[in-house]
Amino acid sequence: MDLGICAFDFNEKKLEYSGANIPLYLIRNNQLTEIKPSRQPIGIYPIEKKFVLHEINIFDDDIFYMSSDGYKDQIGGKEKSKFLSSRFKKLILDIHKKNLDDQKQILDNTFKKWIEDHNENNLLPDIDFKQFFSNLNNEQIEKRKQEMEKRIIEIRERITKSKAMAQINSEIIDHTKELSNQIQQLDDVLVIGLKI
Numbered sequence: 001m002d003l004g005i006c007a008f009d010f011n012e013k014k015l016e017y018s019g020a021n022i023p024l025y026l027i028r029n030n031q032l033t034e035i036k037p038s039r040q041p042i043g044i045y046p047i048e049k050k051f052v053l054h055e056i057n058i059f060d061d062d063i064f065y066m067s068s069d070g071y072k073d074q075i076g077g078k079e080k081s082k083f084l085s086s087r088f089k090k091l092i093l094d095i096h097k098k099n100l101d102d103q104k105q106i107l108d109n110t111f112k113k114w115i116e117d118h119n120e121n122n123l124l125p126d127i128d129f130k131q132f133f134s135n136l137n138n139e140q141i142e143k144r145k146q147e148m149e150k151r152i153i154e155i156r157e158r159i160t161k162s163k164a165m166a167q168i169n170s171e172i173i174d175h176t177k178e179l180s181n182q183i184q185q186l187d188d189v190l191v192i193g194l195k196i
Contacts, residue, residue: 018052021040028063032092
């Protein structure tokens with residue numbers, strides 16, 4: 001499972017980000033910066049590494065974007081090709097000064113136009129967030145914290161399900177190794193294939 005997580009410290013004006021194949025895009029002073037994710041999913045992976053934690057200072061008018069790969073990987077357009085991250089980055093850079101409602105509408109319309117008749121049922125949780133810290137009051141901060149806590153609970157549930165699947169995969173791998181050892185003892189077996 002791919003995942004991107006951000007945690008805000010409103011008092012210190014800092015953001016912590018860690019990603020599993022989901023990058024974070026920051027636009028500051030009309031310049032787009034891509035903060036790279038760790039190149040591994042959540043769960044079992046052949047070479048598991050520690051996820052990189054990025055700490056970013058936040059300034060007024062900074063704008064951040066995250067998106068699943070469903071937007072960038074969507075097939076469409078005249079050439080029936082992928083939308084690609086280069087086109088996605090250009091799009092968000094072009095629209096970042098508009099209000100968030102208008103940006104959401106542009107992202108939705110661009111996506112719909114791109115797929116035209118080539119319809120795929122992808123999950124597309126595009127997330128964008130903008131902070132004007134001077135305009136936040138305690139009630140707004142508390143509301144955002146509650147929204148984030150709700151989202152964290154949802155993410156934890158997904159991770160729990162992912163871990164359960166990882167345990168099943170681990171058992172399948174162990175069983176496959178055991179079978180493989182038994183099969184190697186047979187003289188007449190040349191190739192064994194297993195697709196999971």
